Amino acid sequence: MPMTVATIPAPAFAIETFRLDNGLRVVLAPDPGAPVVGVAVVYDVGMRSEPEGRTGFAHLFEHMMFQGSHNVGKAEHMRHVQSAGGTFNGSTHIDYTDYFNLLPANGLELALFLEADRMRGPAITAENLENQVSVVKEEIRVNVLNRPYGGFPWLKLPPVMFDTFPNAHDGYGSFGDLEAATVDDAQAFFDAFYPASNAVLSVAGDIDVASARDLVERYFGDVPHRPAPVHPSFAEPDLTAERRESYVDERATLPAVAAAWRVPDPVGETERFLPYVVLGELLTDGDASRLVERLVHRDRSATAVAAHATFMAEPFASRGPTALLIQAFLPPTGEVDTVLDTVGEELERIADGVDEAELARVKARVAAQLLRGDDSVMGRSRRLATAEIFHGDAGFAARFAAMLGEVTAESVSQAARAMTPQRRSVLEVVPGGNQ
Numbered sequence: 001m002p003m004t005v006a007t008i009p010a011p012a013f014a015i016e017t018f019r020l021d022n023g024l025r026v027v028l029a030p031d032p033g034a035p036v037v038g039v040a041v042v043y044d045v046g047m048r049s050e051p052e053g054r055t056g057f058a059h060l061f062e063h064m065m066f067q068g069s070h071n072v073g074k075a076e077h078m079r080h081v082q083s084a085g086g087t088f089n090g091s092t093h094i095d096y097t098d099y100f101n102l103l104p105a106n107g108l109e110l111a112l113f114l115e116a117d118r119m120r121g122p123a124i125t126a127e128n129l130e131n132q133v134s135v136v137k138e139e140i141r142v143n144v145l146n147r148p149y150g151g152f153p154w155l156k157l158p159p160v161m162f163d164t165f166p167n168a169h170d171g172y173g174s175f176g177d178l179e180a181a182t183v184d185d186a187q188a189f190f191d192a193f194y195p196a197s198n199a200v201l202s203v204a205g206d207i208d209v210a211s212a213r214d215l216v217e218r219y220f221g222d223v224p225h226r227p228a229p230v231h232p233s234f235a236e237p238d239l240t241a242e243r244r245e246s247y248v249d250e251r252a253t254l255p256a257v258a259a260a261w262r263v264p265d266p267v268g269e270t271e272r273f274l275p276y277v278v279l280g281e282l283l284t285d286g287d288a289s290r291l292v293e294r295l296v297h298r299d300r301s302a303t304a305v306a307a308h309a310t311f312m313a314e315p316f317a318s319r320g321p322t323a324l325l326i327q328a329f330l331p332p333t334g335e336v337d338t339v340l341d342t343v344g345e346e347l348e349r350i351a352d353g354v355d356e357a358e359l360a361r362v363k364a365r366v367a368a369q370l371l372r373g374d375d376s377v378m379g380r381s382r383r384l385a386t387a388e389i390f391h392g393d394a395g396f397a398a399r400f401a402a403m404l405g406e407v408t409a410e411s412v413s414q415a416a417r418a419m420t421p422q423r424r425s426v427l428e429v430v431p432g433g434n435q
Helices: 057-064 076-083 105-120 126-145 175-180 183-193 209-220 270-284 290-298 336-352 356-375 377-391 394-405 409-418
Strands: 016-019 025-030 036-043 087-092 097-104 199-205 243-249 256-263 304-309 322-329 424-431
Touching (some): 025 209, 057 087, 057 097, 057 126, 057 183, 097 105, 199 209, 256 336, 270 304, 270 322, 270 394, 356 409
Antiparallel strands (some): 087 097, 256 322, 304 322
């Protein structure tokens, strides 16, 4: 009897979408069972969109958007949200930047006012720019320059794998580019990438749809229209020969290695991409996974190993070119080639066939993680917005788990067969901290 593919149910989100005259896309997702409201604004600009000479601008601008706006003073966004019993934050990613607020249900109007005000224009002044350049530089020092394995592998591996500036450059930014930034540069970046037509507003939680729509139109309707930017091409040929580099990390005490292979475009080739998401989990998710059991427990050639699709491990909020990464930390006398050879052997085993029971277990775990994220009102509002940004359909977010359930054993084997040494980029960390 042939095996049947286990199905994973799709969550039933009530969603209403519409677009304002200024181009802003709006997603409303009522959930009367949650006495809170999540408001997220996602802009279709990330590290990959930065022009040459402006590295770090996407992240810098995330900071600038909290420095006040037309009717909101510096630090007042934080004070207003926290005084209302809420939380807020923003984050910069390779392909988008988001701003999000979680408030009691009666805080919806406040959140919409705050987000609309800074969409009209943040306070781009010389004082704010100088201050936030200093903040970002300090963040780079803390998170990359002065931390063991800082930027490994998400910042360090793309320059090995890619040749074009959008894909290969350091999205955290160089001190030179950040220090050279002028008020005119910052204003030009805002004008280019922060129009309403390049954004999605998502509201989830305890809302009345008609009232929420009226509030959205009241606060965002008069945000001036500007055309959405035309993003540069991110296209890049796949590798035909292995690329391999190493560097000394003076703060690291153990060797480490990361390997990456190009995968299909998560947006344009979603069905071909999803087997790689499952493959990554099959390799390293839990003690029973292939590489954890082999490298860590049996061979002891690694102390830890992990795999994930896309550089920032967000397979449903990325566009191509991107990769499946496998990274491992080794014991002091560990050999990188031993780890890579073992990875190759396990990929060959998967290429020969995958047990259906093992596959079902892995898919269920991945889907459960997705569904748990959607249980959160804040997580749901953000995922709906990124689905609208990347797939042009917020409702796509509700189908991710079900689509993973449809991934077949043969498609996972086919993905493993494509991960050959000739298509691989490898980055080795040589520890300098114990010398």
